[in-house]
Amino acid sequence: MDLFEYQAKELFGRHGIPVPMGDVARSPEEARVIADELGVPVVIKAQVKTGGRGKAGGIRPAPGPAAAEEEAARVLGMEIKGHVAHAVLVEAATVPFEEYYAAFLVDRASGSFLAMVSAQGGMEIEELAARDPGALVRMPVDPVRGVDGEELAAKAGLPAAAAAVLERMWDLMVGEDALLVEVNPLICTTDQRIVALDGKVTLDGNAAFRHEREPAELTGSLEDRARAKGLNYVKLNGSVGVIGNGAGLVMSTLDVVAAAGADPANFLDIGGGAGAQVMADGLEIILSDPDVRSVLVNVFGGITTCDAVATGIVTALELLGERGRARPIVVRLDGNNAEIGRRILSDARHPAVRQIPTMDGAAELAARLAAGA
Structure with missing residues (x-):
């Protein structure tokens, strides 16, 4: 089961992975209220279970509450690759100093877990792998031993501060029975904080009986x-x-x-x-x-x-x-x-x-x- 970005970030918060402050709006008026409560410039992000939101105009900056309401009105109802945005994430705008890529997934080809990390984030991982294969570190993960965040960060060229976030991503992968946990971009801010600016999580539906979760939100897609x-x-x-x-x-x-x-x-x-x-x-x-x-x-x-x-x-x-x-x-x-x-x-x-x-x-x-x- 694929999660919306806001649902993925709710799980991130439970597992100690830093994310920007924000909340979900399902109307332009709700977006204005959230932006007013945040009190900072925000970003309006279409909540659809597909990529390419930025290129499609589904991610829009808003300097204040009035702009947030206006931009939310543009994004709500937008169709992106057959998915309609019935909600938006109103999130505090966060300026990255550096952008990285990090993911843990089930590698079906090898029948094991795989970590993929790069010091170059913010683009489609397929584009990165094709353009510069050496920029993407692929490391098998022993499910018993777990992840050594310092080793993984060092191999990929990420700062030492990213090590703890990588380990928490693995904790989420195991604790939530996920098939994929991906952050692109994982950023370092100007004050050296590591923040998950985006998030994708796919949960194993076969393990749903082990978790108390709300039913999947129907979007009309x-x-x-x-x-x-x-x-x-x-x-x-x-x-x-x-x-x-x-x-x-x-x-x-x-x-x-x-x-x-x-x-x-x-x-x-x-x-x-x-x-x-x-x-x-x-x-x-x-x-x-x-x-x-x-x-x-x-x-x-x-x-x-x-x-x-x-x-x-x-x-x-x-x-x-x-x-x-x-x-x-x-x-x-x-x-x-x-x-x-x-x-x-x-x-x-x-x-x-x-x-x-x-x-x-x-x-x-x-x-x-x-x-x-």
Whole structure:
């Protein structure tokens, strides 16, 4: 479960990780009150579970309460990569002297914990790793031994004052059953204080029974709407919507779409026993994404029969009306009751639906349609 920045910083506070003073506002008027109480220049930060907020205009400085109200009005309701900002963090503006990067995560490739620290922060870690691989220190973490903050800070070129914060980040990782704890940037102020200016935390949902936590806040995002329908959906940054049955098949479909020259817009697994309603729900979610320019439905019928999938597609398109006609839908059905499913789609004669018998061929057509070819 990904947390909003303000939720991550609440956990930071519990574990002794310094953060700027601030509070959450869900209206411009609340933002003004918080800024007035802080009594210093503030920053208005969109609360969305995605990156790129600064480039999208979701982080705005405000020198006083009136400006805070005005900037909050601009940010609230803003959509960033399919996520709508229903709240803002009103936070005391903090000027960095130096910026660093620090993260602890579960490294699935090695089956262990990994620390990643750099003396160069404030940019996307992928950009940093590509531009200057030597600037990012990667160190495996023994879960029994824990973290030696002084050793880690020294290797990465961080000041000694950062050592305690690194150790507290590890304490949060273990104590909260987190899969990721990231601060970018972790800053050193002009008076030599180490402060977490941003924060990302992903909690292990399988360990939720060990913790007393408030229910996840629903924001109206596509992922929240999908979760409410019981769908396994992840928003991505491409233009080809993808639906499949089974995580392995969906992952393979994402790879085939990429090989065809397009970027997938999402991961959506309708599962092994899904019926027509689940298929209809999944298609409705994907067609609600403005980034999607074509849809690829790739199903191998087993427990989920192809006729049930086809019925779900027809049902969804009937419910969506004109929205269902706006973007092309490429369907590849194979396996249990495939012939019946193909006949159902053919008989429906929906203008948005194209049927292709192979996965590669379907991906290539979806990629061309997304590109407008």
